[in-house]
Amino acid sequence: MDVVEQALARRAKQNDVHAFAQLVELYKDRIVSFLYRLTGNREDARDLAQDVFLRLYNNLHTYDSSLRFSPWLYRIAQNIAIDFLRRKKNIVYLDEPLGEFDDQAWQLEDDEPWPDEVVEFKDLQSALEQAMARLNPMYRSVLVLRFAEEMSYEDIAKVLNLPQTTVKTRLHRAREALRRLLIERGYFEDSQRGEKDGLR
Amino acid sequence: MDCARYRQLICADDLAPDEEQRRQMDKHEAECLSCANYGTQIRQIEKGICSLAVVKAPDDFVSEVLDCLPSWQMLRTVWSRWRVAGVAVALLLFFGFPTYMLVQYPKPFVASLDAGARIEVLGQTVIVPEDVVVNGDITVYHASLQVLGRVRGNVFLVSSGYSIGQQGKVDGRIVLKEHSPWDKVVYGFRNISQEVRAYLGGAWR
């Protein structure tokens, strides 16, 4: 698969529009889904996906065709999504916003009420989706890249332009932030209590 | 195994625990409710993210993206795709035209000072018939000359062959000359210009 994509990208780089169209066809659903998971809005995801592929086309000349294509494309998508969320919320997300495990540092995206104050969550899955929407997008994207896109740490590091060790730390913190949000809402039992009671 | 080690292993999703670690983790879970809960929560989170909604791109997504490409880039694309064909057409025009002239022309052609002489041209053959006498030189281009009558002068054969019949006679010399390729091109041009002029003259009349 990688070889095929690299070959297509190489041809697209030489202005072969058919090869470019094949790349779009190959990745369109994955990129739209990825953007949906980051933005939480279908229409935004579809519009942004178009921007992703246009930026891809305009930047193909900078693509090093000896490198794998998909982390490169996801990096474009990630940057576009983060730019979009910044503009939308007018929030500055720091690359590494957390100190050590400091409760105050878990950044939520906004202070809107939880949707279950309006609609009851049907199940844990929808609670998790709502909690994801409240995570810092930097956390959201690392979780999505790892568990939904099933990327290796190496690839995630390329997408996020971070060292692998930072990716691991961020992933751990993101998962912990999500867990705490679910504990807050009573979907998870607080297993930290056990720690405070005295870990073995 | 202690709680810290258990939690480290359960979160290390890039490293699959070996059989012994797996056994120890199971043992710890059985003994420690807090870690058992923690492990379940981590697995539920990972599974939940894995099952996040999938959104498909609209059906016309690819064409919409292509429509948005800047038009000059499309031109560049067309050029990069068809430049081989373009160069081939240019080469064909450049070399094909003279080649065409070399193939189409030279046409058989005969020049004689004796305007009244009845010299026949049949295909690639120029014939001086039995009962004809040509007074003066004749020049034959690109044909085979058959002298069945009489030529009272010299015969110049340009890229041409000849035969003289039993009753045929040439009083002067027979001079053979081959056109060089360049001569042929020049000759071809001259023929074409003559035909164009004839055509235009005909059209204006």
Ligand SMILES: [Zn+2]
């Ligand atoms: Zn424990």
